[in-house]
Amino acid sequence: MTLDGKVVAQKVLDDVRARVVRLKERSGVAPTLAVVLVGDFVPSKVYVANKKRAADTVGIASEDHIHPEGLDRAALLGLLRRLNADPKVHAILLQLPLPAGLDEDEAIAAIAPEKDADGLHPTNLGRLLAGAPSVVPCTPAGCVEILDHYGCDLKGAEAVVIGRSRLVGKPLAQLLLARHATVTMCHTRTRELAAHTRRADVLCVAAGQPRTVTGEMVKDGAWVIDVGINRLQTGKLVGDVEFESVAPRAHAITPVPGGVGPMTIAMLLRNTVRAAERQLGAA
Numbered sequence: 001m002t003l004d005g006k007v008v009a010q011k012v013l014d015d016v017r018a019r020v021v022r023l024k025e026r027s028g029v030a031p032t033l034a035v036v037l038v039g040d041f042v043p044s045k046v047y048v049a050n051k052k053r054a055a056d057t058v059g060i061a062s063e064d065h066i067h068p069e070g071l072d073r074a075a076l077l078g079l080l081r082r083l084n085a086d087p088k089v090h091a092i093l094l095q096l097p098l099p100a101g102l103d104e105d106e107a108i109a110a111i112a113p114e115k116d117a118d119g120l121h122p123t124n125l126g127r128l129l130a131g132a133p134s135v136v137p138c139t140p141a142g143c144v145e146i147l148d149h150y151g152c153d154l155k156g157a158e159a160v161v162i163g164r165s166r167l168v169g170k171p172l173a174q175l176l177l178a179r180h181a182t183v184t185m186c187h188t189r190t191r192e193l194a195a196h197t198r199r200a201d202v203l204c205v206a207a208g209q210p211r212t213v214t215g216e217m218v219k220d221g222a223w224v225i226d227v228g229i230n231r232l233q234t235g236k237l238v239g240d241v242e243f244e245s246v247a248p249r250a251h252a253i254t255p256v257p258g259g260v261g262p263m264t265i266a267m268l269l270r271n272t273v274r275a276a277e278r279q280l281g282a283a
């Protein structure tokens with residue numbers, strides 16, 4: 001079975017749209033996402049344009065703070081402080097990566113946790129670790145949303161996560177653990193990666209390397225979530241999982257494109273409407 005991220009993302013977006021309507025009816029206010037883009041990195045401009053377009057389709061207003069010429073540290077921190085204090089702004093998206101010379105950790109930590117649209121603020125990551133309600137990072141939240149939608153029973157399942165980034169691997173492992181999976185995390189120093197992946201009932205791959213997982217590394221009947229997005233020299237977009245050899249063995253697998261990718265923006269918008277609901281007392 002192919003797990004269709006576009007279908008699941010649409011379901012999330014429909015729910016977000018309905019919540020935006022309710023919020024506007026109750027409070028007269030449209031949820032507003034402040035979009036901060038520093039520098040002129042082309043992929044970031046594309047991501048930001050996609051996020052703004054998606055926000056528009058569900059009735060979320062976006063407010064641009066686009067600085068192609070760059071910003072120095074004081075100006076960026078000052079901007080984030082102003083957005084934190086602005087009651088018209090409910091969530092802040094700081095597009096990463098920041099240009100060289102700016103400290104990403106410092107900038108993320110400068111965002112008010114309740115307005116952190118990406119769920120990367122240390123307070124929100126700490127809440128996730130503590131099992132307390134929090135703003136969850138978008139891509140891992142999207143992976144679990146797909147598994148839930150298609151009825152994957154994570155209780156007691158052997159889940160293996162490849163990748164230990166703050167953005168994907170670590171929060172994803174926490175979300176799987178919270179659903180009572182037995183979680184193994186693998187990374188570049190893992191010995192015998194295949195020995196772990198072959199035990200996985202649920203295999204989530206976020207390595208950023210094409211063909212990190214091939215057919216012989218996967219248990220028959222496994223659920224496979226491919227987070228990777230890699231552009232080959234031919235221009236083709238592929239994941240970290242070799243789809244052709246893995247799909248015949250897997251019970252279910254996300255394609256690239258069309259799997260996890262569409263979920264990330266949907267979860268960003270869900271985080272935004274939730275932030276607005278909390279701030280407007282409608283949660």
Ligand code: NAD
Nearest residue numbers: 139163164165168187188206207208227228229260261264
């Ligand atoms: P990252 O480079 O920060 O982390 C990659 C992790 O994978 C590291 O922890 C590393 O130890 C591990 N790793 C790399 N090669 C490995 C190997 N051969 N064996 C075992 N472990 C290995 O990357 P990231 O930000 O976590 O992103 C991972 C992938 O997911 C990238 O392809 C990225 O483009 C993609 N991504 C997709 C979305 C989306 O919306 N679909 C969002 C974020 C990231």
